[in-house]
Amino acid sequence: MMPSDRRFATDPSTVRPVARYEQVKRYITDRIADGVWHEGDRLPSEMDLVDALGVSRMTVNRALRELTGEGVITRAQGVGSFVAPAAPRAELLELHDIADEITRSGHTHRARVLMVSSVRADMALAAAFDVRPGTKLFHSVIVHDEDETPLQVEERYVAPHFLPDYLDLDLATVPPHRHLSRAAPAEQIEHVIFAVTPCERLRAWLDLPTPEPCLQLMRRTWVNGRVVMRGTFTSPGSRYSIGGRYIP
Amino acid sequence: MMPSDRRFATDPSTVRPVARYEQVKRYITDRIADGVWHEGDRLPSEMDLVDALGVSRMTVNRALRELTGEGVITRAQGVGSFVAPAAPRAELLELHDIADEITRSGHTHRARVLMVSSVRADMALAAAFDVRPGTKLFHSVIVHDEDETPLQVEERYVAPHFLPDYLDLDLATVPPHRHLSRAAPAEQIEHVIFAVTPCERLRAWLDLPTPEPCLQLMRRTWVNGRVVMRGTFTSPGSRYSIGGRYIP
């Protein structure tokens, strides 16, 4: 058989790091992102994709099914698959971009990257990531200033398999969460909010002369059922609050 | 073949409204909900489930894969499948019923009504309600105990025109929010979360010997475009956190 027309032909001599259904998903999302297929457009049928990409229908089906779950496409039995309308995701907490928050309120924002390193998970981290203690994790600490005053310490741990080049990124200009959501959309997000007395380290970073109650938001995000990021966002209670308004 | 031992055997004479992989998912989640399998417990292997349920491995695999994406279980190649840690219960921006939360986590709850009175709005209150200072408002303070330990102080101001008989209600048995939502559903809700050092009054109510960071949730609800309630919920940071998990 001539495999030349097969897009994703198996080649035993090379590694196959990415699953084929992932490649099919990428094939679809790339064409949507590039504007080849527009919102509402009809996608090729499963059989068309089977012929075009040289994979089995079950593989195409899985790719399209997952894209449906991610809201990228919609499907209708007996009709076809279509590019879903680009719905802005209503985020529960608009805390994603502290830089935005600061600049939008008329202040100047500055991000200072204090640490970027690779660490070994202790017991607590291992529990948070559901891995064994000692597992390698990436670690970063960024302080966000509002008009030269520290407003928030952003401390993140990232699973290396999820973002292997995390240590090489320029986190000062492009915030971590943008890298993370580019790599893959989170399928599950957990928020927990605490009130804490900051440890010495945090007090120094936040430039707090006296121990002051701090708001601490811990966020974990899941991809493929595995925790890929744990972020701890700490702000002095006197300078920051978390708020939201919604209509039931 | 004898289908008697097959759990989900096909029967052409009956409708099959639910897909088999959904039945398998249900089988798993039911056993977790019923406490047959606990957090961290190992699930039967895919092959075990194949034998037990009489479905193919691909069907079991799809069920377990989707449960992984939903955060119900975690899986590890070469090891097995396990019940995932439970997500924090309270939804971040939902109305949470502190009594429910306490009893559902296996503790005993008690509500102590400390104050119920009519007051005049000061500047801050007037601003919160968007009324003139001096306007009459109803005021209540309730302490919620978890196993005899104060867990939260609930302080509310209610617009009299909204609940004229607020002062006569039995707030110890029927919590205020139930009266409020019965009167009319909120059309808009605002939440703001602070970290504060409790004032003397709050420290006494919460039985805090030393000043400790406290989580403070302020909620305002609107009906017919007017603020009808402002609630302040204060909990010691060491005893309480606000959390939620959601799937985008």
Next chain:
DNA sequence: TTGACACAGTTGTATATACCATTCATTGTC
């Protein structure tokens, strides 16, 4: 014209099979 019907095309699900990757316990070797 209208309704009934058949049919092709599409997605949804189920199965058997196969092979790969990872993990862990066991066994053997030095």
Next chain:
DNA sequence: GACAATGAATGGTATATACAACTGTGTCAA
């Protein structure tokens, strides 16, 4: 005792096949 090799168990993926369910269209007959 330490280390390496082996193998079983488990999950991860890919495929071919089959049938079911649904939709839209076209055809045919009354």
